[in-house]
Amino acid sequence: MSAFEGFPIEISPAFEGQRVRRKDMYVELGGPKIDYKFELVRVKPMDEVEDGKVEIIGPDLMDLKEGGSYPFAILIYVAGEKLDTDLEGVIERRIHMYTNYIEGIMHLNQRYDIWIRIAKKSVKKGLNSFSWWGRALITLFKSEMPYIEKMQVTFITDPELIKEKYEEALKIYEERDARVRGLKDEEVDMFYGCVLCQSFAPTHVCVITPERISLCGALTWLDARAAASIDPKGPNFPIPKGELLDPIKGEWSGANEVVAKRSLGEVTRVYLYSMFEYPHTSCGCFEAIAFYIPEVDGIGIVHRGFKGTAVNGLPFSTMAAQTGGGQQTEGFLGIGIEWMRSRKFFYADGGWNRIVWMPKDLKERVKDAIPPELYDKIATEEDATTIEDLKNFLLEKDHPVASKIREMEKAAEAEAKAEKVEEVAVQQPVQMSTMPQWTPQIPAQAIQMPAVSAQTGFKITLKGVKIKINRLIIKKAGGK
Numbered sequence: 001m002s003a004f005e006g007f008p009i010e011i012s013p014a015f016e017g018q019r020v021r022r023k024d025m026y027v028e029l030g031g032p033k034i035d036y037k038f039e040l041v042r043v044k045p046m047d048e049v050e051d052g053k054v055e056i057i058g059p060d061l062m063d064l065k066e067g068g069s070y071p072f073a074i075l076i077y078v079a080g081e082k083l084d085t086d087l088e089g090v091i092e093r094r095i096h097m098y099t100n101y102i103e104g105i106m107h108l109n110q111r112y113d114i115w116i117r118i119a120k121k122s123v124k125k126g127l128n129s130f131s132w133w134g135r136a137l138i139t140l141f142k143s144e145m146p147y148i149e150k151m152q153v154t155f156i157t158d159p160e161l162i163k164e165k166y167e168e169a170l171k172i173y174e175e176r177d178a179r180v181r182g183l184k185d186e187e188v189d190m191f192y193g194c195v196l197c198q199s200f201a202p203t204h205v206c207v208i209t210p211e212r213i214s215l216c217g218a219l220t221w222l223d224a225r226a227a228a229s230i231d232p233k234g235p236n237f238p239i240p241k242g243e244l245l246d247p248i249k250g251e252w253s254g255a256n257e258v259v260a261k262r263s264l265g266e267v268t269r270v271y272l273y274s275m276f277e278y279p280h281t282s283c284g285c286f287e288a289i290a291f292y293i294p295e296v297d298g299i300g301i302v303h304r305g306f307k308g309t310a311v312n313g314l315p316f317s318t319m320a321a322q323t324g325g326g327q328q329t330e331g332f333l334g335i336g337i338e339w340m341r342s343r344k345f346f347y348a349d350g351g352w353n354r355i356v357w358m359p360k361d362l363k364e365r366v367k368d369a370i371p372p373e374l375y376d377k378i379a380t381e382e383d384a385t386t387i388e389d390l391k392n393f394l395l396e397k398d399h400p401v402a403s404k405i406r407e408m409e410k411a412a413e414a415e416a417k418a419e420k421v422e423e424v425a426v427q428q429p430v431q432m433s434t435m436p437q438w439t440p441q442i443p444a445q446a447i448q449m450p451a452v453s454a455q456t457g458f459k460i461t462l463k464g465v466k467i468k469i470n471r472l473i474i475k476k477a478g479g480k
């Protein structure tokens with residue numbers, strides 16, 4: 001008999017990766033429109049957990065108006081002889097995986113950022129209460145993590161209670177992250193990996209080090225180590241460091257080998273401390289996106305909770321689509337916010353000296369990590385909403401990238417002058433009768449360009465580029 005006998009919907013790993021689109025959803029829980037949402041697992045003494053209990057505080061699923069978005073919290077208590085608080089983060093991260101096993105429930109993200117949609121078709125089939133979800137979680141957790149001996153689940157939809165408990169949850173996340181601070185990448189022999197997100201991003205492999213938290217921000221090196229040791233067949237595994245190939249960019253032979261194997265050969269090199277050349281892959285659960293801003297040669301950072309448009313004119317959602325999916329995308333990188341507190345934060349790219357823009361509330365949240373002399377030099381949405389504003393702000397504040405901006409401006413001016421001269425020259429064939437002495441030089445120049453590229457053997461592929469041509473001059477070969 002199936003463990004899910006009598007359930008109105010199916011429960012199977014086959015549903016992992018399912019999407020529930022807005023038009024197909026019955027309700028949305030958490031998500032970008034909602035400020036207060038979270039999921040939290042706590043390890044408790046045996047006598048404080050009522051095994052199998054599912055509690056709903058606030059309106060149940062069918063009492064929520066169809067089509068709405070609601071504050072939401074999932075609170076899970078677990079107990080077991082082998083459990084300790086080190087495993088809370090690991091168990092909590094599995095809420096994502098097991099919820100996605102339930103037909104018609106899509107779960108995204110983690111901790112204070114959860115985003116869940118329940119499909120109308122599953123509600124029609126009989127998914128009429130959160131209690132089905134709770135019972136499914138208890139069954140899945142206890143069968144896949146047998147060291148969980150007792151488990152109870154509480155769903156909260158009462159907005160006031162969520163708000164109150166949200167602050168407590170943030171404190172608990174912060175305490176978990178603080179445990180690993182101070183431990184250095186050089187001091188350990190082993191990194192740890194995670195492939196939990198491969199159901200959504202098939203080539204994504206998280207490499208978690210003491211100084212580089214996972215992208216989702218939910219697993220520290222200690223969490224991943226605890227998970228790999230208690231559940232060696234699970235999604236977390238050790239990564240022997242191997243040879244240190246580049247201490248600045250953060251490249252290890254062992255990490256390259258394991259990532260190549262786990263991404264089925266798709267990704268063969270990873271720089272853990274850089275967003276250029278071979279950046280870490282990005283799944284879709286990242287807490288924030290770092291994006292390169294070529295006009296100022298700096299890096300902007302936007303977090304999932306920011307509802308506006310970043311200084312490059314793109315909202316988080318648009319950049320997320322460009323960043324995620326398990327690809328290495330130079331210039332876009334999904335990151336865990338705790339990484340901003342790390343010594344190795346963009347170590348190869350200039351660290352905090354390269355950060356030029358971030359939303360005000362994110363800047364406030366990581367204030368303790370920003371070197372004090374840079375704090376006022378990093379723009380927020382209140383200082384700059386366009387690249388031009390940003391440039392002016394950075395120059396005015398004499399940000400470390402200001403000298404590079406000046407250099408680039410000088411080079412651009414020189415280039416503009418050169419283009420002007422060239423434009424005058426290119427226009428001459430039209431005026432050939434008035435200035436015949438210029439004509440021989442022009443065909444020579446025009447013909448040389450493709451010839452030079454053919455000789456060098458370079459192939460240039462432009463992707464996602466818009467080309468604007470002010471004037472196109474077509475001339476017969478041979479100068480006729």
Ligand code: SF4
Nearest residue numbers: 194196197206214216
């Ligand atoms: S972001 Fe990384 S650590 Fe977090 S669940 Fe996904 S693969 Fe695992």
